[in-house]
Amino acid sequence: MTADPLAGDPAAVTKLSRALADRQDDLRTGATTVARAADDAADWEGASKDRFSATVGTIAPAAQRIIGRLDAAIDVLGTYADEVQRIQDEAERIRASQLTTAMDSAITALSLSAAKLAVSAKDATDADARQARRLQSDADDLAATASRLDAEWDALVRRRTTADRAASAGLSATDVLGVAPSYSGTLGRMSDADFLAAVAAMPPEVLAAQDPSVADRLAGMPAETVQAWWDGLGGRGTAGEHAAAQDALITALPAVIGNLNGVPYWARDQANRLSAQRAYAQAQDDLRVARRRYTRAIGGHGQVAAGHALNAALLRYNQLNNFVAGARTDLNLRYPLPRQMVAFRDGQPPLGAFSVGDLDSASSVTFLVPGMGSSLADTTQYMRTGSTVQQSQQQMSGDASAYVTWLGYESPPNFLATGDTAVLHEDSARAGAATLSADLAGVRATRPDVQLNVVAHSYGSTTAALALASDSALNIHSFVTLGSAGIPSSVPDAAATHAAHMYAAQANEKWGIAAFGRTFSDPHRADPTQGFGATEMHTDGTRTVNVHDLAADPDSRNVGYLDSGTKTLLGTAKATMP
Amino acid sequence: MNSLSKSFLGFVAVVGLLTTATACASNGGDKMQPDEAKQNAVAFLRETMDHEPLAWPEVPDPVATRCSDGDDGVRFQYLVTIDQKTDPKELATSFEEFWRAKGLDVRPSQEDFGKYGVAYSATARADGKPWGSFQFSRRGISLYVDSQCAEGSPDDYED
């Protein structure tokens, strides 16, 4: 499209520059506030402060870089506004001259026409001829002027084109965007090694601004490649001590780093907390909006739709609220243990995993896999359940396995509450098994020698059996099933799980919920305590554990599989003992 | 309708009735207030601690947790621990007898942890009363008291 010398509003472009300068002021204010907060935190010591210090140090330099890019953009816009103003002034002059010339040409043409008539008349005089010659000369002069003005206009169009190109190029330059678009475009064509090096070299706020394909490619990297790359950036690191490049990756691509096998768990924890906090804040806003819309909805159809939306917003809010609460929830542990958000995958529903214990250093790691009806809204409850086992272990030896509350699959709805029969089928288990297997492999990849266990309840055992059977390299030490909803036929016996030891506890449950799950399963699922090759973990029959739950209702005399003081608690603690 | 389907529907009906009936029976109407549940639990805990003159710590703050999977209410779990050499079998017998004498249904169990010795544990239940449970080993003691189910939710006690 041809440039229009008169197009645009230089005053508006100048106003735009001032708005960008205002933005710089805001960013400076924000960065100063953060720096002041960091100074105020001087008397804060401890592991949590280490994490804080490492991250807070990235803000001021990043803010400075962003402000610098705004400076560069303001320069480009300033130059452009001035040039466009000059071009427009010139264009106005040319247009005015063209108008005058056109009018004069029209008048002269008329006059010339009359003069020529006079010359050709019988009574023509020398004066008529002189007049005609003079008018012709004027007409020729005006034509030349018009031609010259056209040429000036064309030159002005070219000048405007040049100004537009310069501004466009200026706004696309590295010092304005942080990275050249052409460079961003080449990322996808780089080798894995070059790609990883490029990603690690980018400032975090620039990496965060890249196309989603960059994050997708990183997420697909194999664990060994990731581990070597991460270690190459400055060692394995810890929450308190690690390389600036590692910090940049955590803050720039938290959704990827938080779930990337090969990355140490202290880094996954930091990344996931960032992602989960973001998702939680959004869920709070969405719930507020949904409530407002519901109170304002009119008409039956409108209210029904608004009601559904409100329920969905509330469900998501509860899930994320409880998940982030895992960082602070009280646990009855003998000795305190650190916590790590080892996985977080935002989606419908959001899924994740929270450990009690440090997966980078624990001598044993146990994944606790729950059954039907479970979601992130149960995070703190399962953390408490796992901590009962850990407390038992701490009493015996002073040490405990790191227990990971794994809510990483979309479990089938609670049949008793909803009537949904998905729990009788394998679909949810198969989908969940893929993720569980990948998450277990992530631990194995970063901790080749750690004792790795799985404790699975109800339908969680169906899922876990499939996960373990799918990967013989997981090297599972103990696989414990509690009240199993049945093992799929594709896992014919304990040996097929590849676990060094398999234990199965099946109480004489009131209402036989586990038995129900097995009996009516389709395809049929086996009871791991009956001829499966697993060591039966005693529940003492009807004498202690007598319900399907992990923790029983306190207003009953019932006892759940992992209630304190039970045989199954002791057995589970022993089976997963570091 | 085949026999398996009939069994399925019959099972669902029975479970539905049983869980409803049990829920009504166990709730018995309104739940107690949290303070009362805590007081009852603390009283039971102190009584239990007073039974054996050990170096008990102060009664700690409880952990708020669910009453049961999926139902409403909150229960408060108190845990006191002592790290000291004990004769766990003797202690277990002593506490089991003490709780039985108070009318609780006590179910003991034990597990051999190999080099860490034998762990002796037990659960103690009674209708309308706080629960007790313990784990004793040669290395130390864990004593739990769980309150009755009270009004509210564990979420009320999250920060």
Add this chain to the structure above:
Amino acid sequence: MADLRVSYSTLDGVYHALDSATETFRKAPMPSDGGAFGADDVAAAFATFRAAQQRSAAWLGDTSRTLGQYAHDTKSLVQDADDDLAGKAGGAG
């Protein structure tokens, strides 16, 4: 928690400061060109620049919020410890 040394008020102050910084970064206006350029290629380049700025500032806001959350989480632990100590000192519980 043996290595945690900080006052509740310090952490509270840090939390509120970072909360304020988060809002500042979030609300820092990034103007649109509103047709001021009169040239499609310049408008397109500005749109790319604008998007990059917004994502970068979003990173600043997210990181500040995470830092605030660290302080908030630690604040809760300190409060629990204080309550615990107060309870023990008073012989309550």
